[in-house]
Amino acid sequence: MSGFIAGLCVAILPLLAAGFWLGRRTARPQNLGGLGTPVEHATFQTLHTASLAAPPLRAGLTEETARKSARRLRTLLGTDALCLTDQEQVLVWDGVGDHHRTEIMERLAGPLESGRGEAFRLTCDAPDCPVHWAVVAPLTVDDRVHGALVACAPRESAVLVRAAQEVARWVSVQLELADLDQSRTRLIEAEIKALRAQISPHFIFNSLAVIASFVRTDPERARELLLEFADFTRYSFRRHGDFTTLADELHAIDHYLALVRARFGDRLSVTLQIAPEVLPVALPFLCLQPLVENAVKHGLEGKTDKSHISITAQDAGAEALVVIEDDGAGMDPALLRRILAGEVSPSGGIGLSNVDDRLRQVYGDDYGLVIETAVGAGMKITARLPKYQPGVHSASRLTGG
Amino acid sequence: MNSNYAVPAVALVVVATVLVGAFGLRISRTTSDFYVASRTVGPRLNAAAISGEYLSAASFLGIAGLVLVQGPDMLWYPVGYTAGYLVLLLFVAAPLRRSGAYTLPDFAEARLASQAVRRLAGAFVVGVGWLYLLPQLQGAGLTLTVLTGAPEWLGGVIVAAVVVATVAAGGMRSITFVQAFQYWLKLTALLVPALFLVLAWQGDGAPRRAFEEPATFREQRIVRVDASLDLKLDAPLTVTVSGTVDGRPHDDQRLRLPAGTHRIEQGTRLTFAKGDRVPAADRGSNGGMSTSLAASREERPLYATYGLILATFLGTMGLPHVVVRFYTSPHGVAARRTTVAVLGLIGGFYLLPPVYGALGRLYAPELTITGDADAAVLLLPGRVIGGLGGDLLGALVAGGAFAAFLSTASGLTMAVAGVLTQDVLPTRGVRHFRLGTVLAMAVPLAASMLVGGLPVADAVGLAFAVSASSFCPLLVLGIWWRRLTPPGAAAGMLVGGGSAFVAVAATMAGFPGTGPLHALLAWPALWSVPLGFLTMVLVSLATAGRVPAGTAAILARFHLPEELREELREEVKA
Known part of the structure; x- marks a missing residue:
């Protein structure tokens, strides 16, 4: 009988481990219900979304990192479509209106050159196209333009322009940090190289x-x-x-x-x-x-x-x-x-x-x-x-x- | 058996192990020795160390016991234990060494760049390690009981204490030398008595009816039944009984038992006359823990044999204490050479236990009844040769048996403790390694007290089955298939290894006693290994986007010989 109990214990162990793992995976701090006033609640939600979008961007602006963070950024802005570009091409398009990719890239030449944001009307043949306006906010690292964040909406909105600028600035800070990480790695590599020649x-x-x-x-x-x-x-x-x-x-x-x-x-x-x-x-x-x-x-x-x-x-x-x-x-x-x-x-x-x-x-x-x-x-x-x-x-x- | 010589022999082995472990380092004081001191371990020394660590209680005691009870079918055990290294040699040895991984979780991380898979592999290392430690402790208990009549748990506690003390105190500083020493000790401890036994057998007229006909008693013998059992008689038998048979108490009465099944209660003493046939004992129906896997083997011999072959052939590569020894090889080619040498050393060793099994069937047939068949190796020298010579040879065998427990147990404890310290316990440091060591030993020790009775070689077979279903797919696919993904590896290990683990747990818990389901659960490798491979392949194909970046470079490192890599690098520079 004691043997049966022991065997049972052994059999239950992996189940417990799996349960623990699942629990760890699913326990996300999304459940903020009952925390403060609705305003505070909204603040927490915003900060949380922002914190989720940050880690991928810390690795620099590439197609993969852009893809990982774009969805979170769109949630943050609450628009129908959001797109991240580098100097040459659209890295990711999240949301509706995918057919505007080329048009956006053509219109981006100016803002990418000047480093100033702008909003413009999109020309579209499709009668049921949900987005008519695009708000462009450049992403800058050390005053050099690396790309742009484009938020698309059905109508022109000053709030959206302001919000897009703020988000773009926040993304820029993350990219600057990524740049810093990179230069730190390069510095250490250089140090090792310098050290090597130094008997x-x-x-x-x-x-x-x-x-x-x-x-x-x-x-x-x-x-x-x-x-x-x-x-x-x-x-x-x-x-x-x-x-x-x-x-x-x-x-x-x-x-x-x-x-x-x-x-x-x-x-x-x-x-x-x-x-x-x-x-x-x-x-x-x-x-x-x-x-x-x-x-x-x-x-x-x-x-x-x-x-x-x-x-x-x-x-x-x-x-x-x-x-x-x-x-x-x-x-x-x-x-x-x-x-x-x-x-x-x-x-x-x-x-x-x-x-x-x-x-x-x-x-x-x-x-x-x-x-x-x-x-x-x-x-x-x-x-x-x-x-x-x-x-x-x-x-x-x-x-x- | 005379314990006057055996106990000092065991003590001597323990002391020698500790001393070699603590002082067996190469020390140099002058320049000319420098080269000697910093010379890497050669394939032969490393092979002896691997063999020493590998040859456990199952090999030293268990195989002879199984051959004694069930005959030549059981030779698949030594064949499988050896052939596992052939598979290791062909598919794993060199790439594993070139991967630079020290443990199996390291390999998982190196190949798949995933912390989750690493942790899962770590969990399986701990599981397999504990399963494998269990029979070592049980075997030690049995040995000490046979030698001195001490309670069953004492031997396990002694081995556990010695191993934890030496490993935790950092006493295994020169583990390669310790394990190599243990190998030669074990070989000597089996070889020398075997030579004398064979000579004695020759002097006895070389009787040859070991396996053709049922075993018979060669002299009058008193057998004490330690655990209740059912005796199956093909023909009527007359024995002298003191104890309870078929529910009726007897006191030193001659009793004629008709053909059929008879229940013998615990503590009964049976005296058989010379020339009596040894009756078959059936432990399957006594409802307790000691259900031998042999029962299902008799029902489905072919299935059981294939299950055993698959588990031992493919399980060896996943044994945590074997894998870490390959790290000592300086490069992939040396790892291959080491494996070849291991094949030779182990192959030579495994010729000996069957000799004991066969002689045991002739000279100690009552062991099939008492359930202590694993003790055959220990009892034979005293039984066949007798006198001072028999006692001394018996002491040698006992010392060798303890070397087997100590070497395998310390290797496993170090492997399990390493994983516990690195991946489970929060921070690193010496104190945590000690805590890990205690934890690594405490769990199997507790289990060995709770779960008794499984034959040593069978219990080891179960550890092999789990290893074969979890690590074999991971290693083989990880080394040879570039489309393996982290989710695929995790799913394959969980499904293959997990199902084998559940089957093992159910078998140990004695569920279900007999029938086809029991056979499936008792020999899980035949279905769980393909299941593991299949899951790993299918889930990997389904998550094709998750193939880790740099897989091509990693596989190139696994497979290209080191010199070639050097040349390639030079060319790239130029």
């Missing part, structure tokens, strides 16, 4: 100097180091793809450390602890090497004795956990906070803040660097890398195997 010039000078010092005394070693240098720079100057794998990044770090070790000799020791499961994880290109470079710098800064760096990569369920730790000079947490906030520029090299920004950009704000440090207490940097993130694919083939 520290000091590192290049120092490496070449070290290699030069070996050329006479130990030509074989010099040759090896030169090859390491070539491998590392080839990786850093790689042009394709924004992402790499943890295995490739670790190999680049290996080349980097070989060069650093040639310079500092026994003063620097490194422990590496890697769970092989996380090696195929895709991550933004060159985002761990700067952390290691930072650890090397802090570890040897102001010290004459030995320094130790440990690099661990652990498997933590759906994430990989990378920890880079040094026992060097550490840093004042307050100063570090200001560096990460971009208020103070760090002293040369690729900054921690840049890696932090890129991780947040790719994986979301939950995935920023976690840094534990104090003056004289070393520094421990933890990065969490999700094993899967939509849009993150490593562009490289894994080496080794």
